[in-house]
Amino acid sequence: MAMAVAFSSIQTFPSLFSNQTLRFQPLRRRLPLFLASSSSSSTTEFNISFGTATSPRPSKTLVPDASPPDPSSASLPIIPWIVRDENGNLTIQSSPPARFLQSMAETKTSSSNSKKKKKIDNSKSKEKNTPPTPVASTAPKYSKAARRFYNQNIKESQVQRLSKVLAAAGVASRRSSEELIFEGKVTVNGSVCTSPQTRVDISKDSIYVNGSRLSKKLPPKLYFALNKPKGYICSSGDESKSVISLFDELWKGWNKIHPRIPKPRLFTVGRLDVATTGLIIVTNDGEFAQTLAHPSSELSKEYIATVDGTVHRRHLIAISEGTEIEGIKCVPDSVELLPVQPDASRPRLRIVVHEGRNHEVRELVKNAGLQLYSLKRIRIGGFRLPSDLGLGKYVELKPADIRLLQGNSRKSA
Known part of the structure; x- marks a missing residue:
C-alpha cells in the first residue's frame, strides 16, 4: 500500500519523467525515503520545487568530447573543465582548452631553454676557472732528429x-x-x-x-743511396770521376720542377776508397751526415771481401782478433766464410765492422796474410743495398729507409 502511495505521489510530477537525462536507478535509491515518509500519513503530498535565482543565469550545456572513447580508460574518472565560450557563456567540457595547452607548452619550452642556458653558463664558468695549458717555448730536449724536426716545422724563428x-x-x-x-x-x-x-x-x-x-727559400733535404762503381772518388768537387757527377741527370730538369729554388749541394756520408764499390749515402743534410758518420753512432757496416788463394781457419782467427790502425786496435764484429758460388772461383768473406776507420777492412784482410781482390759494402745500419740497383745508379731514400739507417747500431744490439 505504501508503494502505491509513493508511485501515486510521483505521478503528480510528470515533468520529472519528461526529462530524459534522469535515470531510474538514482530514483530507486531514494525510494526508502519516500516509503518512510508515506508510512506516517497516506495523504502526504510532495511539493518539490527548484529554487530560482533572483537574476537569470545562462543555461549550462554539456559539450561532448569529439575524440573516440578509449576502452582502457573507461573506468577512469572524467575531470570536467569549465570554460567560457566565444559568447561569454560558461560551458563544461572533458578536455583542457586549447589556450591552456598552448600556455603549458610555452612554459615547458621556456623552462628547458633556461636549463640549457644554465648548463652553458656553468660550462663557461668552469672554462674560465681552468688554467690555460702551458705552451712550450723552448725546443724539446730529445734527440737531434727530434730537435731538427722541431726547428724546421714548429719553431717560428x-x-x-x-x-x-x-x-x-x-x-x-x-x-x-x-x-x-x-x-x-x-x-x-x-x-x-x-x-x-x-x-x-x-x-x-x-x-x-x-x-x-741568396734565395729566400732553402732547397729541400734530399737523401740517396748510391751503388758506387770502381774508380770514382768520394769528393764534392768538380772532378769528372766524383760520385757527385753521377747525379748530373738530376739537375737537368731541376729548374722546371722546382722553380726559384736553388740546387742543393750534395755530398757523401763518409767515404769509400777509389777501389771499393757498393753502398754509399749521398745527401745535403749536414746534421744527418754527421750523425751517421760519427764514430759514436757505432753503426754496423757489412762488407763482402773477395780474396785470392785459399782461406783457412787461421785466417779467420787472425781477422777476428783485429789489428791496430793509426794507433787504435780495431776488432770486427763478425767474420764469416761464404759458400763458394758456381760462377765465382775466388772465396768470399763477410766482414762486419763498426769503427769505420780508413781502410779498416783492407787492413784486417792484409794483416791475416790474405790478398784482397775486391771489396764491396752492402749494408749500413739496417739498410741494405738493393740487389737490383746497378753500378752508378742511385735511389732516393724513403723515411722508412732513413730510420733503418739510424736504427741498427752496435749499442742497440
Whole structure:
C-alpha cells in the first residue's frame, strides 16, 4: 500500500519523467525515503520545487568530447573543465582548452631553454676557472732528429749561423763558407759580415755572396743511396770521376720542377776508397751526415771481401782478433766464410765492422796474410743495398729507409 502511495505521489510530477537525462536507478535509491515518509500519513503530498535565482543565469550545456572513447580508460574518472565560450557563456567540457595547452607548452619550452642556458653558463664558468695549458717555448730536449724536426716545422724563428745558412743554401761546404765570410765576400742587410757565427734569418735578412743575392727559400733535404762503381772518388768537387757527377741527370730538369729554388749541394756520408764499390749515402743534410758518420753512432757496416788463394781457419782467427790502425786496435764484429758460388772461383768473406776507420777492412784482410781482390759494402745500419740497383745508379731514400739507417747500431744490439 505504501508503494502505491509513493508511485501515486510521483505521478503528480510528470515533468520529472519528461526529462530524459534522469535515470531510474538514482530514483530507486531514494525510494526508502519516500516509503518512510508515506508510512506516517497516506495523504502526504510532495511539493518539490527548484529554487530560482533572483537574476537569470545562462543555461549550462554539456559539450561532448569529439575524440573516440578509449576502452582502457573507461573506468577512469572524467575531470570536467569549465570554460567560457566565444559568447561569454560558461560551458563544461572533458578536455583542457586549447589556450591552456598552448600556455603549458610555452612554459615547458621556456623552462628547458633556461636549463640549457644554465648548463652553458656553468660550462663557461668552469672554462674560465681552468688554467690555460702551458705552451712550450723552448725546443724539446730529445734527440737531434727530434730537435731538427722541431726547428724546421714548429719553431717560428729560423735564426741560424751565417755559415750554416750558406752551406744549407748550397753555396759551399761549411768550411768553404767560413772562408768566404772571412774574406769579406758576404754581406748581410747591406753590411759586410766577417763573422761566421752571426745569427741571420734567411726569410727576413738580405744576404749577398759575391754580389749574388741568396734565395729566400732553402732547397729541400734530399737523401740517396748510391751503388758506387770502381774508380770514382768520394769528393764534392768538380772532378769528372766524383760520385757527385753521377747525379748530373738530376739537375737537368731541376729548374722546371722546382722553380726559384736553388740546387742543393750534395755530398757523401763518409767515404769509400777509389777501389771499393757498393753502398754509399749521398745527401745535403749536414746534421744527418754527421750523425751517421760519427764514430759514436757505432753503426754496423757489412762488407763482402773477395780474396785470392785459399782461406783457412787461421785466417779467420787472425781477422777476428783485429789489428791496430793509426794507433787504435780495431776488432770486427763478425767474420764469416761464404759458400763458394758456381760462377765465382775466388772465396768470399763477410766482414762486419763498426769503427769505420780508413781502410779498416783492407787492413784486417792484409794483416791475416790474405790478398784482397775486391771489396764491396752492402749494408749500413739496417739498410741494405738493393740487389737490383746497378753500378752508378742511385735511389732516393724513403723515411722508412732513413730510420733503418739510424736504427741498427752496435749499442742497440
